[in-house]
Amino acid sequence: MLSSEAQTAINKMLIDREKNGHYALTEPLENQRKEWEDSAKEVRFPADLICQEQTIAEVTGERISLKAMPQRAKDQLILHFHGGGLNQGSAITHRKLGGLISRHTGIPVFIHNYSLAPEHPFPAALVDTVKVYQTLLKTYSPEMMVFGGDSSGASLLCSTLLYLKAQQIDLPKTVYLLSPQLDNCFTGETMLTNQKADHRVSLADLANCVEDYRGQKPVEDPLISPLYGDVTNFPPTFIQVGSSELLLSDATRFEQRLNQADVAVELDICPDMWHVFQSSGDKIPEAKEALERLAHFVNRKMR
Template structure:
């Protein structure tokens, strides 16, 4: 599954990494205060728990279905709130963040199934012309898998997709896993490998709904990919952009120099994040007709 230089991790090592990643989300990220302009409401979509994120004193125009990050094994709409809230603010949309099931308790395809069930429910209440889908990190991967699954199911597709630092190839074949390992301050290659093994279970990593890089991408909506140049997943974004372009999908790739994984979560406090978010907001508003 992985390149020859990577040895598969044993069950104990996978468990240790998963526990550390979950602790980071629950003990560190969850401790961050919710910005005062953010309004949260628990809801559900097709039986899947979700969190509605809106910005106070604004009237949302359109809806963004959001899939949070956490390497498939950690995170929730609340403790991975920052990217979703930032996108709600810059896009002017209502964000619906899906609380999909996590591995290893629920390996693939549970998360994709939950995302698709939530998407079907959103289509029942939101005109497709007012709908975007988006996500960061593993949520970016699931966003792309959702689009492929929805297309194959004959469902209407949203007007736009935005993905921050997606993992598009879970075989970890990108050269940046080696060339960027020393400069990536956020993502450990071993931790990511452990998460991928937990998510995959017995599933082949080259299956289209696991690694979107290997999917037929024809017919997908206009897609914006953002990443930083200092992340091991850099090649997962650049290779994905090339595959989307080859499939005649309107794709924009924005690589911000010196930035790390999902730097957009830092929002206005970081100029590069603020500019990336403004670009993402413009992209969504343009394709939703705003």
């Protein structure tokens, strides 16, 4: 049974959807970006966390960590790939989620501001990310690093792993994917069956973002749709997704691909939860519990 907090959040999403319709298709992109960042800036940053601006390989971002960081985490780092369709979102919009993840895992989180489409289509975001990771490897052992990503950020994350693997660059120790968008051909069954259940994301919104991002690449290319890539030797992976999401079948099929490649994988399907619900982990019990499960997986693999 849903908590009252979760039900209240769903009711608000229904009202917002009815009021705004396909906001992402009708509102100018610059307005969407500004409104999201302005809203994120209004959220009071928790007193137990530190947020510092940081630039790595000429890519800006924010490093978030606990003030009382566990000793074990001082040489560890999570590189979090923010969502937002790869055409919006930033370290600012994902500061809260990054803080929640850092609090639960104990590990510092760096959220990088990769180049956004359509001004910078593929491969700009991938190039930025590879530069950041290679620079971080001068300070951190790959055994001490985690890749994490939400939504389209999870797509960029997996594309980055495919690229690094092809270039024979050491991969991070472990990975988590939250509500991952991995098949930009949109062939998953739940793209149809969850259309009414998903109150946060629409197929039209997803398709619009992919067209902004992919440049000259076909959507079936693994660097655009990582579901179709060779996932052999991927790091141990934790996948968390809501049962009401359009992207549910992206998560379940990616788990199957990883299993077939003998990659350690854990799939956590959260009943009645919505797209990137974990960002409400400070208010909604189900989201807090989900973050605890994520942290348990990550910390177990990072021992």
